[in-house]
Amino acid sequence: xxxxxxxxxxxxxxxxxxxxxxxxxxxxxxxxxxxxxxxxxxxxxxxxxxxxxxxxxxxxxxxxxxxxxxxxxxxxxxxxxxxxxxxxxxxxxxxxxxxxxxxxxxxxxxxxxxxxxxxxxxxxxxxxxxxxxxxxxxxxxxxxxxxxxxxxx
Numbered sequence: 001x002x003x004x005x006x007x008x009x010x011x012x013x014x015x016x017x018x019x020x021x022x023x024x025x026x027x028x029x030x031x032x033x034x035x036x037x038x039x040x041x042x043x044x045x046x047x048x049x050x051x052x053x054x055x056x057x058x059x060x061x062x063x064x065x066x067x068x069x070x071x072x073x074x075x076x077x078x079x080x081x082x083x084x085x086x087x088x089x090x091x092x093x094x095x096x097x098x099x100x101x102x103x104x105x106x107x108x109x110x111x112x113x114x115x116x117x118x119x120x121x122x123x124x125x126x127x128x129x130x131x132x133x134x135x136x137x138x139x140x141x142x143x144x145x146x147x148x149x150x151x152x153x
Contacts, residue, residue, distance in 0.1 A: 004062040006042035014056050014103055021058055023094060025050035026113075026131055028149035036115055036127050036151050037088065040064070045094055047109040047135025047145050055096025055105070062092040079121055086115045090133075109135040113147070125153040 012019020023045040027038035039046050042060060045053060069086040076082055091110045097103040111133025118126050131147035 002064045002066065004040060004064070006060040006062075007058065008042070009057045012056060014097060014100070017054075019056055020054040021056070021096075022051040022054045023058070023060075023096075024048045024052040025145060026133070026147040026149075028129065028131075028147050030149060032149050032151045034151070036129050036149065037113060039090055039092075039111065039113065039131070039133070045092065045107065045109060045135065046111045046131065046133030046147070048107070048143055049145075053094070053096060053105060053107065055103075057098050058094060058096045059098060060092060060094040062090060064088055064090040076118075081119055083117045083119060085117075088113045088115075105137065107135055107137045109133050127151040127153075 008021050010019050010021060021043065023043050025044065026046045027041055027044045038044050040062065067087045069084040071084045072082055074081045089112050093108045095104060095106045111131060113129060113131035116128045118128055120126055129149045134142055134144045136142045
């Protein structure tokens, strides 16, 4: 289990869009070059839309359980094969507007991400990732998000 804490304070009014932190989504692109496990980023919150949650201050806790990878000799053919697969399970909690109970929002999520290390054309390395997360907030219906991304090395 890996815990991760993040917190932030911005100066400004909550109704000023430039004075807010924004949170939401896995943050991966369909074809990507960045970090594959972006749910770890402080501004990521899988299960809600990108930038759906905002606030001038926040506190966030993430717990991640990374399972050991499964290694394959060669799962696939000569031009496309998978060398390993890894799974991560995570849950996080976030609260915004900690100093104002009328504006405060508290959300929780649970999710998973599967990463597959693939080799294309015998020497081009890539990672294919699939993820799903569900977010919960008291008094509101839960929401889910699916993510698929190909990271080309």
